[in-house]
Amino acid sequence: MRMVDQPLCLDDFEALARAKIRQDYWDYIAGGAGAERALAANRAAFARIALRPRVLVDVSACTAATTLLGHELASPVVVAPTAYHRMSHPEGELATARGAADAGALYIPSIFSNYPLEDVAAAGGAAPRWQQLYWLHDREAFGAVVDRATAAGYSALVLTVDAPVIGLRLRDARNALTLDADTLPANLFAAQDLLTTRSEGSSAVATQSLQAFDASITWDDLAWLRDRSPLPLVLKGIATAEDARLAVEHGVAAIVVSNHGGRQLDNPIGTLDILPEVVEAVAGRCPVLFDGGVRTGHDVAVALALGADAVLVGRPALWGLAVGGAAGVTQVLRLLQTELERVMALIGRPTVESIDASAVRRA
Ligand SMILES: Cc1cc2nc3c(=O)[nH]c(=O)nc-3n(C[C@H](O)[C@H](O)[C@H](O)COP(=O)(O)O)c2cc1C
Numbered sequence: 001m002r003m004v005d006q007p008l009c010l011d012d013f014e015a016l017a018r019a020k021i022r023q024d025y026w027d028y029i030a031g032g033a034g035a036e037r038a039l040a041a042n043r044a045a046f047a048r049i050a051l052r053p054r055v056l057v058d059v060s061a062c063t064a065a066t067t068l069l070g071h072e073l074a075s076p077v078v079v080a081p082t083a084y085h086r087m088s089h090p091e092g093e094l095a096t097a098r099g100a101a102d103a104g105a106l107y108i109p110s111i112f113s114n115y116p117l118e119d120v121a122a123a124g125g126a127a128p129r130w131q132q133l134y135w136l137h138d139r140e141a142f143g144a145v146v147d148r149a150t151a152a153g154y155s156a157l158v159l160t161v162d163a164p165v166i167g168l169r170l171r172d173a174r175n176a177l178t179l180d181a182d183t184l185p186a187n188l189f190a191a192q193d194l195l196t197t198r199s200e201g202s203s204a205v206a207t208q209s210l211q212a213f214d215a216s217i218t219w220d221d222l223a224w225l226r227d228r229s230p231l232p233l234v235l236k237g238i239a240t241a242e243d244a245r246l247a248v249e250h251g252v253a254a255i256v257v258s259n260h261g262g263r264q265l266d267n268p269i270g271t272l273d274i275l276p277e278v279v280e281a282v283a284g285r286c287p288v289l290f291d292g293g294v295r296t297g298h299d300v301a302v303a304l305a306l307g308a309d310a311v312l313v314g315r316p317a318l319w320g321l322a323v324g325g326a327a328g329v330t331q332v333l334r335l336l337q338t339e340l341e342r343v344m345a346l347i348g349r350p351t352v353e354s355i356d357a358s359a360v361r362r363a
């Protein structure tokens with residue numbers, strides 16, 4: 001592997017982070033499900049789309065600034081929900097929240113954070129934040145988290161719907177992954193014992209998810225959540241036009257096209273290949289967010305041109321966190337913003353709104 005002193009791109013951050021995170025936690029973060037076909041497909045999809053540069057356009061003042069559900073953001077790059085940030089840095093989600101706030105970015109903490117959601121909210125100050133949720137078997141515990149997020153000033157709930165069970169994470173099973181005491185989920189006390197134990201041939205994360213997640217929920221159950229909290233509801237993990245239409249019919253505020261970073265269904269198709277059918281089905285009725293394999297400002301521009309209103313980054317934020325705590329998260333987000341603004345100049349699209357379908361073609 002190449003030696004890196006000063007990270008100039010996200011690949012550099014990845015190399016530096018790898019040297020700082022212990023091997024079984026690194027595998028949990030980096031890995032995908034099954035043969036990791038979906039993980040690879042997410043990146044491969046970007047190689048098939050080319051940008052179409054227009055010239056002699058005034059690009060002297062390109063700006064990546066945008067708005068999303070009323071939030072003014074420095075760029076269309078959002079920090080995705082990822083569990084257990086203390087695997088990457090002792091200050092965990094508190095540092096991520098500070099780093100995202102300093103970059104003018106929206107952060108979506110995972111329900112499986114290592115710090116209580118109230119503390120994460122306080123660390124982010126006035127910055128926008130949405131709370132991610134998994135629907136738990138224990139309805140009382142689930143409702144309590146929803147109430148706490150509502151009271152703590154989160155401005156939307158992001159329900160992840162692509163994980164009725166956890167995908168087959170072979171790296172974690174081979175590593176017999178269990179979580180150390182300082183990496184246990186802070187919002188869910190009942191989950192803590194289970195994450196230090198595991199069934200034979202499985203990891204603690206997989207064993208626990210089987211017991212914690214309610215795999216019986218359907219579209220009808222969304223009404224319960226809407227009754228429980230007035231916050232706008234975002235569904236994360238939509239991967240077909242049919243479900244995108246259903247989501248809109250159920251009044252969601254936004255959807256996230258995602259395959260969970262290739263960690264759930266090991267499908268040989270990247271989320272970028274799925275994005276156009278979802279954008280067409282939604283037909284402008286709500287914002288469409290996208291994630292999976294975004295690693296450069298060029299990737300962000302491609303996703304926007306294919307109809308995304310914003311993109312989420314999962315692993316890259318963890319790399320920044322591992323490398324430099326809050327400042328590392330800020331650096332990763334600013335790097336993506338700077339790269340995007342450079343690409344915008346090079347393709348003659350000086351604003352986020354001007355990056356439309358005419359900006360791309362199949363390579
Ligand atoms: C270590 C790790 C933990 C994750 N935890 C969650 C989670 O708690 N909730 C969730 O909705 N998605 C979770 N995800 C998925 C991310 O939100 C996101 O969809 C994915 O990381 C995007 O792909 P990328 O890492 O290539 O940017 C996790 C992903 C990773 C890598």
Ligand SMILES: CCCCCCC(=O)C(=O)O
Pocket residue numbers: 083112163166205206208209212260263
């Ligand atoms: C029972 C713990 C489940 C944590 C799930 C976090 C996650 O979504 C992941 O991809 O890992």
